[in-house]
Amino acid sequence: MKKVSDLFSRHSRKRILCQSFFLGAIATVGVILNAFSLSLKADAQTPLPIVNNTEIDSYAQAVLAMEPARQNAFEEIKKLIGNGEIPKIVCNDSNSFNGLPKKAQDIAVSYCTRAQKIVADNGLSFDQFNKITLELQNNNMLKRQVYDSLLRLQQTPESR
Template identity: 85%
Template sequence: MKKTSNFFFRPSRKRILCRSFFFGAIATAGVISNAFSLSSKADAQTPPPIVNNTEINSYAQAVLAMEPARQNAFEEIKKLIGNGEIPKIVCNDSNSINGLPRKAQDIAVNYCTHSQKIVEDNGLSIDQFNKITLELQNNNMLKRQVYNTLLRLQKTPESP
């Protein structure tokens, strides 16, 4: 007979997959945010951006669309580097890209270019995407909204 505690506290594979995908998506968003912030200015007087449901939906769609390309680029770079540690790659930091082998540089640049297009195709500017990504780091309510939107979008079958 199973223990009751195991029954209630054992995370399901689906739940673990959703959690890991969410955190992977947020990590992707962070990398993209760093990649496209050509000049970030801190302004203490500016209130945090207000994000509406349309922007949350666009943001989540962009993150979901970027994830397969991010995983693919990561795997390709990993194969090229071999057993070495893969450095943090930031698109607007030429040092992070220049430190890679030539083929890996091409993969990273292609990924960054493709991700920028995905963001714009989903109705957000790079600045909007970056602001949402930064806001996610400090706003638990927004984080929950984005998480729920990601889950909803993954469950909803795409219309032809």
């Protein structure tokens, strides 16, 4: 009898894994977007600035670096809350922490602090990170560039 894993080629498993990771990364971007206060105003007359390749790579590196911390914080908070629903946590809104137990609040604050540092360590300001995140929502070309950068950064050296 064949195993389920035998039904998929290595290539298709890798593609599924990459697509799953990309979706997780985009979810992380959504969380981080809420983490920083946004002061952007859309002006229909003014096009958004074009993001260069260095910024795209920095953005992708920040997202990849944040993902394990986000997953870890989520799992720790989930353990503390049990079967209860985890409220939406917005790093720049301390009221969003109010529904959490004290220990879970500490975990959320720690994650938010770490996420802010990761963005800065990857050479982006909070404004740059947020602008890219906003642009991703409506710009399929940028979405593809970030996706390609995420894939490239995740490749092992021997597969490059």
